Amino acid sequence: MSLRVLTDTDRQSKLEKGQSRILAQLDGICKKFAGAQHNALEDIKIEVFQKDFLSIVGPSGCGKTSLLKMMCGLIKPTAGTISWPTSNFQNSPENPANLSYVFQEPNLLPWMNVYENIKLPLKIVKEDTYSADEKIYEIIHLVGLQGFEGYYPRQLSGGMSMRVSIARALVTQPKVLLMDEPFSALDETRRFELSQEILKIKKEKNLTVVYVTHSIYESVYLSDRIYVMQPNPGKVFEEFDFSGIEKNEDYRFAPEFFEQAKIVSDSLQRAQHA
Amino acid sequence: MPKAYSVIVILSLFILWEILFHALNMRWYLLPPPSMILESIQSNFISLMGSLAVTLKVTLTALLASVIISVCLAIIFYFSKFVERSMMPITVILQVTPIIAIAPLISIWVDSSQMATLICAFLVAFFPLLTNTIAGLKSTEKNHLDLMKLYRANKYQLLRYVVLPNALPYFLSGLKISTGLALIGAIVGEFVIGPISGHSGLAYRIIESGYQLEIPKMFASVFLISITGILLYNAVRLLSFMILKNWHSSFSEAE
Numbered sequence: 001m002s003l004r005v006l007t008d009t010d011r012q013s014k015l016e017k018g019q020s021r022i023l024a025q026l027d028g029i030c031k032k033f034a035g036a037q038h039n040a041l042e043d044i045k046i047e048v049f050q051k052d053f054l055s056i057v058g059p060s061g062c063g064k065t066s067l068l069k070m071m072c073g074l075i076k077p078t079a080g081t082i083s084w085p086t087s088n089f090q091n092s093p094e095n096p097a098n099l100s101y102v103f104q105e106p107n108l109l110p111w112m113n114v115y116e117n118i119k120l121p122l123k124i125v126k127e128d129t130y131s132a133d134e135k136i137y138e139i140i141h142l143v144g145l146q147g148f149e150g151y152y153p154r155q156l157s158g159g160m161s162m163r164v165s166i167a168r169a170l171v172t173q174p175k176v177l178l179m180d181e182p183f184s185a186l187d188e189t190r191r192f193e194l195s196q197e198i199l200k201i202k203k204e205k206n207l208t209v210v211y212v213t214h215s216i217y218e219s220v221y222l223s224d225r226i227y228v229m230q231p232n233p234g235k236v237f238e239e240f241d242f243s244g245i246e247k248n249e250d251y252r253f254a255p256e257f258f259e260q261a262k263i264v265s266d267s268l269q270r271a272q273h274a
Numbered sequence: 275m276p277k278a279y280s281v282i283v284i285l286s287l288f289i290l291w292e293i294l295f296h297a298l299n300m301r302w303y304l305l306p307p308p309s310m311i312l313e314s315i316q317s318n319f320i321s322l323m324g325s326l327a328v329t330l331k332v333t334l335t336a337l338l339a340s341v342i343i344s345v346c347l348a349i350i351f352y353f354s355k356f357v358e359r360s361m362m363p364i365t366v367i368l369q370v371t372p373i374i375a376i377a378p379l380i381s382i383w384v385d386s387s388q389m390a391t392l393i394c395a396f397l398v399a400f401f402p403l404l405t406n407t408i409a410g411l412k413s414t415e416k417n418h419l420d421l422m423k424l425y426r427a428n429k430y431q432l433l434r435y436v437v438l439p440n441a442l443p444y445f446l447s448g449l450k451i452s453t454g455l456a457l458i459g460a461i462v463g464e465f466v467i468g469p470i471s472g473h474s475g476l477a478y479r480i481i482e483s484g485y486q487l488e489i490p491k492m493f494a495s496v497f498l499i500s501i502t503g504i505l506l507y508n509a510v511r512l513l514s515f516m517i518l519k520n521w522h523s524s525f526s527e528a529e
Contacts, residue, residue, distance in 0.1 A: 073423075100424075101424050103417055103421070105417065107415075107418065107421060109435070109436065109439070110522070113520075124431050125425055152520045172425075
């Protein structure tokens with residue numbers, strides 16, 4: 001079975017064998033919010049490998065969202081560094097399109113229709129409009145929004161809105177997709193449907209995904225690697241490696257799936273009381 | 275449907291008024307019946323319409339000026355806390371001082387009576403637009419701002435795609451209030467300042483007919499002012515509906 005707690009030597013050998021390349025490295029990240037007495041995040045060390053589906057699991061309030069926002073520069077860490085060793089990869093002013101962020105709510109602009117919402121990032125980063133149109137329709141097709149281009153957000157269901165939100169994140173053709181509990185407001189069926197699609201899109205677009213969730217099942221089903229976090233202050237508790245498991249539709253009913261879910265669940269339980 | 279009811283109620287009030295006038299044998303110079311008022315509008319049609327045009331011109335110009343100035347100021351205030359803190363008290367002072375009290379001063383400072391009236395109307399109409407627009411700009415959702423930050427949007431893009439559209443419903447409800455206030459300001463201004471040179475507005479028609487004891491004409495002027503106010507208000511409502519119907523929750527029942 002390929003599930004286990006990842007040790008430093010494992011990681012080292014994996015990197016040496018060239019199976020994975022580090023895309024992002026969070027080192028010693030601390031965050032103390034203004035006016036707070038204690039650190040919200042303390043000494044966080046996380047590595048994101050290329051083409052990884054990485055989940056960060058933890059109880060509410062352990063700073064998962066803050067971590068994600070730091071990775072895309074929305075908030076700044078109090079201490080520590082976030083580096084992108086492989087390249088020109090930083091979400092720099094020259095190329096803000098490399099990283100995309102999917103918010104917890106769809107976060108669509110209500111005064112724009114579906115098409116305009118998806119187009120917005122391209123307009124901001126000033127893509128020329130000719131190729132923009134092509135890209136938008138490709139993405140609309142990819143997330144299954146054909147025929148909804150002219151709809152306004154308030155005419156859409158929760159699942160549909162989330163699709164638009166994902167399409168908007170993908171339209172700039174990012175290399176990394178950061179997702180913050182994107183499906184938490186959806187029902188079970190929609191959740192699964194969209195999870196499947198995210199896996200498909202990840203494969204098709206060669207994406208690296210960093211996924212924040214409090215759902216154990218979701219993280220086990222989707223991820224190559226999982227970081228379990230503990231609260232007060234937020235710290236990394238344990239790290240798991242699931243890579244190499246074939247994830248098809250049946251996997252979520254397979255005994256291995258439940259076994260792995262139990263291991264993560266136990267870890268999370270211990271993390272809460274750590 | 276409710277709209278139809280209100281029309282019926284108003285019409286029946288007019289009919290009741292007409293009936294009571296004849297039944298109680300009232301004096302026409304105290305309270306003329308609706309028929310007499312209509313007759314007066316008819317016989318003084320050209321002069322009344324001229325006055326209406328004058329008043330309307332002052333009202334709309336003042337409204338346009340307050341829209342432009344309040345939106346510009348609101349944007350400046352939005353980006354600079356310092357300017358807002360130092361300028362806001364001045365606008366509040368202008369707002370809380372009764373326009374009747376300032377109007378004579380304005381008429382001393384400004385030669386043209388049309389300009390003076392316009393300033394009165396502007397001063398009254400300006401404030402609700404400013405405060406509403408500022409509230410609208412400031413109520414932009416944090417997540418929307420984050421989205422723009424994520425793509426490194428500049429100030430212009432931030433305004434154009436997120437902050438200004440977000441303020442639109444607030445601005446439009448301010449506009450509804452200010453439209454009525456601009457008309458009131460134009461009338462009050464003319465009352466205090468005197469007839470607008472060339473052709474007097476509706477306010478001066480009221481004073482004039484009072485002097486000449488042409489009570490039906492006085493009522494006719496008042497009647498025209500009310501109608502104008504109602505039409506202006508509804509024009510703004512229609513405008514809001516057309517702009518917001520697709521996305522704003524206040525129009526969700528319209529579908």
